[in-house]
Amino acid sequence: MRIPVARFDRVFVLTGAGISAESGLATFRDSGGLWEKHRVEDVATPGAWRRDPELVWRFYSERRAQAHRSEPNAGHLALARLEESIGDRLFLCTQNVDPLHERAGSRRVHHMHGELFASRCERECGHPPFADEGLYPSAAEIPRCGCGGRIRPHICWFGEIPFGMDEIGRALSGCDIFVTVGSSGSVYPAAGFVQAARLRGGDPARTVYVGPEPPENAEAFDEIRLGRAGDVLPELFLPE
16 A cells, blocks of 8 residues: 655655665675675774774775666665655655665765765864765775875764764654665664654654564554565655
């Protein structure tokens, strides 16, 4: 059964690793807590960057190369069509750092964990993040900022605060429909978004989960729609 989206309804969609996995991108859940045979502690924490920036950049260079070969799937395309239909009444928030939503045609994507094809200064010197498709497999190739600091991936690593949490909070408090797609329900703060949508003032948002298996926080959702994002999302919404 489709979810009606009334004329003034606001929709919040959170996408997780599952939707990208359908396009062939590796996830932690599917590989025993590893990314391309690397432990998270070795490649995706501030401590890892301090210990071995060369390893970190080699890892993210591999991920950039993999993402270059990936294409959006039917799930990404369905969300792009939803945005075409309801415009800025859709708040599309993703835990993923890949550009597959944008390649599908989505124009307003909130990357709470950063973007794979962007970089920034490690010193937070005031220079903004910038688009970057470079591959830096060796320490000698890691670029330097004008201030002298090394350039790091524009990624929210474990132990860092996700980007734009105030904006996310406002969108959650104002949404009428909340949908999570392909997220495990185990990584916070994203796993708590469904509760925020349910506890907002006035009538709680309708909450729906889409994925091949129930998430760890399944009890927080009104509905669980089991299936691949590419199969479920194209038939999920019915905008008025």
